[in-house]
Amino acid sequence: MSDKLSHLTDAQLEEMFASARTSDPVPDADFMARMFADIDSIVPQVEPVVADAPRRSVLASIWAALGGWAGASGLAAAAATGIWIGVASPTSMATVSDAFWGDSMSVSVMVPDDILGLEG
Amino acid sequence: MAFDEYAGAPDSALLVAFANGDSAAARLLVVRLSPRALGQAQRMLNDRAAAEDVVQEAFLRLWKIAPDWRQGEAQVSTWLYRVVANLCTDRLRVRRRNVDFDKIAEPEDSAPSVAQKMQDEARHDALAAALAEMPERQAQAVSLRHLEGLGNPEIAQIMDISVEAVESLTARGKRTLASILASKKAELGFNDE
Numbered sequence: 001m002s003d004k005l006s007h008l009t010d011a012q013l014e015e016m017f018a019s020a021r022t023s024d025p026v027p028d029a030d031f032m033a034r035m036f037a038d039i040d041s042i043v044p045q046v047e048p049v050v051a052d053a054p055r056r057s058v059l060a061s062i063w064a065a066l067g068g069w070a071g072a073s074g075l076a077a078a079a080a081t082g083i084w085i086g087v088a089s090p091t092s093m094a095t096v097s098d099a100f101w102g103d104s105m106s107v108s109v110m111v112p113d114d115i116l117g118l119e120g
Numbered sequence: 121m122a123f124d125e126y127a128g129a130p131d132s133a134l135l136v137a138f139a140n141g142d143s144a145a146a147r148l149l150v151v152r153l154s155p156r157a158l159g160q161a162q163r164m165l166n167d168r169a170a171a172e173d174v175v176q177e178a179f180l181r182l183w184k185i186a187p188d189w190r191q192g193e194a195q196v197s198t199w200l201y202r203v204v205a206n207l208c209t210d211r212l213r214v215r216r217r218n219v220d221f222d223k224i225a226e227p228e229d230s231a232p233s234v235a236q237k238m239q240d241e242a243r244h245d246a247l248a249a250a251l252a253e254m255p256e257r258q259a260q261a262v263s264l265r266h267l268e269g270l271g272n273p274e275i276a277q278i279m280d281i282s283v284e285a286v287e288s289l290t291a292r293g294k295r296t297l298a299s300i301l302a303s304k305k306a307e308l309g310f311n312d313e
Contacts, residue, residue, distance in 0.1 A: 019243035024159030
């Protein structure tokens with residue numbers, strides 16, 4: 001076992017590393033040909049990554065035909081409105097019609113009897 | 121080759137393209153990454169033929185895992201550093217049984233530049249032999265830090281350990297290395313005052 005004093009110093013170790021710290025070599029043509037041959041021999045074995053096509057049940061198809069959630073929300077809103085109109089009291093409906101038409105008025109669709117203005 | 125269409129594409133995108141059967145993407149990955157991988161193996165092994173074998177094996181492994189590669193989880197270059205380091209330490213382990221430290225050539229007197237080159241070569245040989253003697257994880261940490269010049273956080277990613285563990289491994293590795301090379305100081309051109 002060598003004693004501690006005979007160990008390489010940090011500076012000497014750095015010189016050792018420097019001797020090995022060569023720049024990256026340029027791969028030669030033979031090496032590249034081997035690497036490319038490996039690729040060509042492996043590519044056919046690689047199965048393309050294909051996403052599974054989604055499968056739909058009959059219910060899912062109907063759901064999609066209705067427009068999915070967007071369609072269903074419109075349908076639900078219409079149904080709720082219908083129910084409200086159906087169960088709402090006449091008073092409240094009158095309130096609604098008054099609000100819509102304003103004050104009540106009457107319009108005669110019959111011809112007045114005294115069309116010629118002969119009566120007093 | 122359709123390299124232009126991939127110009128600027130990240131390495132992981134090229135790997136996914138290869139997984140979908142595009143060999144041009146794989147060729148571009150080789151062009152991009154093999155010089156550095158070859159350099160890493162050459163620096164650890166100081167043997168060009170062995171370094172080429174290591175890099176070829178590393179890329180073969182890359183092609184095989186390509187279909188399972190998950191983008192965003194790791195960088196291809198980081199993965200490659202790890203696999204090359206592992207393959208090199210495997211080779212060094214085999215070499216450990218066969219290397220005779222005393223047969224590492226001592227540089228002879230020659231013209232200064234030639235002598236310097238020979239001394240560098242002798243030191244590189246001795247370093248590779250010493251890496252073979254060291255515990256594998258220490259050898260990997262030391263080579264990634266001092267031969268590849270990587271920072272501790274990157275080494276931590278490559279070795280899948282904490283930064284603190286990298287610091288500890290590197291420090292212990294340097295001490296081990298200094299100890300292994302202690303008896304070779306004169307041959308390596310280090311003369312204590």
